[in-house]
Amino acid sequence: MDDLKTKSLHAGAMRPRIGGAITTPIFQSSTFEYHGEDYHDIGYIRLSTTPNHVVLGERIAALHNAEASLATGSGMAAISAAILTILSTGDHLIVQDCLYGGTTGLLSSLKRFGIDHTAVDAQDPSSWGAARRESTRAIYFETLTNPLVQLADLKAVVEFAQEHGLVSIIDNTFASPVNFQPIVVGFDLAIESATKYMGGHSDICAGCVVGSRKRIEEIKGTLDLLGGSLDPHACFLLERGLKTIGLRVPHHNASAMRVAEFLSAHPMVEKVNYPGLPDHPQHDRAQQLLDGFGGMLSFELRGGTEIADQFLGALKLPAVAVSLGGAESLIVRPATAVHAGLSPQERIATGITDRLIRFSVGLEETNDLLADFETALQAAEPG
Structure with a gap:
């Protein structure tokens, strides 16, 4: 079984099938018979040991070509469990300079527990050594950054981590295992918000962490204590979503490419951020590392935020909402939502302007999206 689809x-499917059911049943039981298992293996929802959790863990691991995985109650549950397993009071973490807002908030809050971090220029591996301390234990990057869709030299991250004995962690949410498999490249741990492309339908909140069996067992121990487990019905929905990920993500990729090309050629658009475009600063790297450029892009219209808001208000198909990776297209100004927790100075420092628009391309017919964009751009045109 080599093909991702x-x-x-x-x-990981249950064999023999339970009652002949083709899909995995929902095991809506909080507890299961005890047969002498160790604490973390007891059948109990909070311990992520229901049959639904077991099937899901094996499937996600297989999609990433990894030994093991752990489904969690959210992407942040996966991130926090991984970081709190690897780092303790007095430890230090190296991170790239533009991270998901939730991750940034978590790292800031951990300072009061004596866990520090240093941000480095993701595009300059020669500068990373200066950030390393004796207390540095790990390095944390993202495959594609939110919302500027930048791509670091990920092979250099792995090499740096191996050279200095660090645990390498990557948030692979924007790529999904269809477009990039971090464990194959050499990362120790891959994290995803399964709410996004893995679930694919904007109807669950879930996450996962993938890696060696030993590391996943350690992280599970932390998650068991934090309580960030996924309920069996959400497990069922995530498993259902995964069944079509190999069909959905290629459509996201292809449609986003066409939207990016359309916007790049439009006179009202000043800038487009999408790694599939030849003028993207990491386009060559993306071609080498990724199997697809993803379904997320961002862009800036000429004019101020008023023009951007008029454009958003005139759209008919995309919903103005946070999140990404679902069937329906979603669009938002990050400065007012996803990165609203950052100060204006912090946003500008990372390249996030007030007029930047982030677009998660859904599964609609691409020609319909382009027609909707054209109409909305005309409606927002000054004069």
Whole structure:
């Protein structure tokens, strides 16, 4: 079973089938019979040991070509459990300079527990050594950054971590295992918000962490204590979403490419951020590392925020909402939502202007999206 589309249907499936059911039943039981298991293996929802959790863990691991994985109650549950497993009071973490807002907030809050971090220029590996301390234990990057869709030299991250004995962690949410498999490249841990492309339908909140069996067992121990488990019904919905990820993500990729090309050629658009475009600063790297450029892009219209808001208000198909990776297209100004927790100075420092628009391309017919964009751009045109 080598093809991702086949794995997404069959990896980890229960055999023999329960009552002949083709899909995994929902085991809506908080507890299961005890047969002498160690504490963390007891059948209990909070311990992520229901049959739904077991099937899901094996399937996600297979999609990433990894030994093991752990489904969690959210992407932040996966991030916090991983970081709090690896780092303790007095430890230090190296991170790239533009991270998801939730991750940034978590790292800031951990300072009061004596866990520090240093941000480095993701595009300059030669500068990372200056950030390393004796207390540095790990390095944390993202495959594609939010919302500027930048791509670091990920192979250099792995090499740096191995050279200095650090745990390498990557948030692979924007790429999904369809476009990039971090464990294959050499990362120790890959994290995803499964709410996004893995679930694919904007109807669950979930996450996962993937890696070696030993590391996942350690992280599970932390998650068991934090209580960030996924309920069985959400497990069922995530497993259902994974069955079509190999079909959905290529459509996201292709449609986003066409939207990016359309916007790049439009006179009202000043800038487009999408790694599939030849003028993207990391385009060559993206071609080498990724199997697809993803379904997320961002852009800036000429004029102020008023023009951007008029454009958003005139759209008919995309919903103005946070999140990404669902069937329906979603669009938002990050400065007012996703990164509203950052100060204006912090946003500008990371390149996030007030008029920047982030667009998660859904599964609509691309020609319909382009027609909607054209109409909305005309409606927002000054004069």
